[in-house]
Amino acid sequence: MSIGARRRQRAVVKVGSSSLTDGAGVLSVAKMERLVKQIAELQREGCWHIVLVSSGAIAAGLGKLGWQRARISMPEKQAAAAVGQTALMEEYERLFAREGLHVGQLLLTRADVEDRKRFVHIRNTVQALLRHEIVPIINENDTVAVEEIRFGDNDSLAGLAALVSEADKLVLLTDIDGLYTANPRTHPEATRIDEVVEITDEIERLAGGVGSAVGTGGMRTKMTAAKAAVQAGVEVVIASAQTPDVLRRALSGEPVGTRFLPAAQPVSLRKSWLMHAPKPEGALTIDAGAVHALLTGGGSLLVPGIVSVTGDFQEGAVILLQSVKGDPVGKGITSFSARDLDDLLARRRSGEDLHNVHEVVHRNDMVLVMEANAR
Numbered sequence: 001m002s003i004g005a006r007r008r009q010r011a012v013v014k015v016g017s018s019s020l021t022d023g024a025g026v027l028s029v030a031k032m033e034r035l036v037k038q039i040a041e042l043q044r045e046g047c048w049h050i051v052l053v054s055s056g057a058i059a060a061g062l063g064k065l066g067w068q069r070a071r072i073s074m075p076e077k078q079a080a081a082a083v084g085q086t087a088l089m090e091e092y093e094r095l096f097a098r099e100g101l102h103v104g105q106l107l108l109t110r111a112d113v114e115d116r117k118r119f120v121h122i123r124n125t126v127q128a129l130l131r132h133e134i135v136p137i138i139n140e141n142d143t144v145a146v147e148e149i150r151f152g153d154n155d156s157l158a159g160l161a162a163l164v165s166e167a168d169k170l171v172l173l174t175d176i177d178g179l180y181t182a183n184p185r186t187h188p189e190a191t192r193i194d195e196v197v198e199i200t201d202e203i204e205r206l207a208g209g210v211g212s213a214v215g216t217g218g219m220r221t222k223m224t225a226a227k228a229a230v231q232a233g234v235e236v237v238i239a240s241a242q243t244p245d246v247l248r249r250a251l252s253g254e255p256v257g258t259r260f261l262p263a264a265q266p267v268s269l270r271k272s273w274l275m276h277a278p279k280p281e282g283a284l285t286i287d288a289g290a291v292h293a294l295l296t297g298g299g300s301l302l303v304p305g306i307v308s309v310t311g312d313f314q315e316g317a318v319i320l321l322q323s324v325k326g327d328p329v330g331k332g333i334t335s336f337s338a339r340d341l342d343d344l345l346a347r348r349r350s351g352e353d354l355h356n357v358h359e360v361v362h363r364n365d366m367v368l369v370m371e372a373n374a375r
C-alpha cells in the first residue's frame, strides 16, 4: 500500500505464543529480547516503522499462576490473560527501554475493528504512536472478548492490524519457517512453498491446524490473515522466529520463509476493511440483472434489483449481497433500514416506479467478491 512519498515503510510483525514461550509453555524473556533487538535496530536505521502484534498473555499468566492450559475454563483463561498481559507488557517495556524506545499498548476486540469509527480512531492512534517513534504493541483484549466477538487467534487480528496500520508488509513469525505442502508435524515429507502468487483454494487446503499446545489456529488462520493483507496490496511473509535476523531478511526480500505476493490491483483500505472486518447484519438477495450490472457495469445497487431482505438492520449497517441461488456477490453499507426496504419492496409490488429512489448501496460503499479476488 503506498500513499505517495508520505512516510517510512511500515511493517506489522506478528509473533505467536509458540515463539515467545519455552518448552514448558512459560514466557521466554530470551526469545522476547531477540525480537525486541531486531525491531529496535530496524527502527533506528530509519527505513521501517514496526507495529508489533504479540500473543503470549495467556501463556505468561499460566506460567505466573502455575495453572495448566488443558485444565482450565474459558473465564480462567481470560483471568490468566489479565495476569499475563501486564507481565508481557512489563517485559516489553523493560526490553524496549533498554533500546531507547517507548511502547504503547492497544488491546482490541473484533467489535473494535468491525466498527468503522473505532477502526478509524485506532488507525489515528497507531499513526500518532509511529510519528513519535513509539512501538505500538497490539494484542486481543482477551478479558472482554467472549466467543462471538473473539478473534481467538492473533493471526486474524494481525491481518486487520495490517489494514489499520496501512502497512506495506506483514510478517507472521511462528515456530515453523513457512507454509509447507502439508503440516510437517504429521507429514515429515512435506516441503516448503517459497512463493505464493495467489491464495487459491488449493493453497488454503494445504494449511492445517496448530502445531503446539500453546498455539491457536495454526496455518489456517495465517491464510485468513494473508488473504486480507494481500488483497489490500500488503506483501506477507510467514517465517520462523528462530531464524537469525529474520525480520530484516524477511523485509528485504530474502527467501527466509513463504512470501505471498500482494495483489497487482489492490482494493482500497476502506474496501478491504469492508470485506474482512465486519460481520454482515443482514442480506439482500438481488436478481440476475442486478448481479450482472454490479459485476460488469460498476454501478450502485438500486431498489428494482432487490428480490428480498433478510435480517433486521438499520441504515448504515454492513450487509451481504447475494444472488438468488445464494452465492455471495459482495458486501456493502446500506442506505436504508430493513424495515424501509421492506416498505419499498411492497410499494414496488403494487406497481410504483421506484427507479428514482436513492441508491440502496452506493458503489463506493460496496466491495464485490470478484474485486477482492482480482489480481
Ligand SMILES: Nc1ncnc2c1ncn2[C@@H]1O[C@H](COP(=O)(O)OP(=O)(O)O)[C@@H](O)[C@H]1O
Binding pocket: 015, 016, 017, 018, 019, 055, 155, 173, 174, 175, 176, 178, 179, 180, 181, 182, 183, 184, 185, 206, 207, 208, 209, 210, 211, 212, 214, 215, 216, 217, 218, 219, 220
Ligand atoms: N501446511 C502447513 N505448513 C506449515 N505448518 C503447518 C501447516 N499446517 C499446519 N501447520 C502448523 O502450524 C503451526 C504454527 O501455527 P500455531 O501453532 O498457531 O503457532 P503460532 O502460535 O505461531 O500462531 C506449525 O507448528 C505447524 O505444525
Ligand SMILES: N[C@@H](CCC(=O)OP(=O)(O)O)C(=O)O
Binding pocket: 015, 016, 017, 018, 054, 055, 056, 057, 058, 059, 081, 139, 140, 142, 152, 153, 154, 155, 214, 215, 216, 217, 218
Ligand atoms: N491473545 C492471546 C493469543 C492467542 C493465541 O494463542 O494466538 P497465537 O499464538 O498467535 O496462535 C494471548 O495473548 O495469549
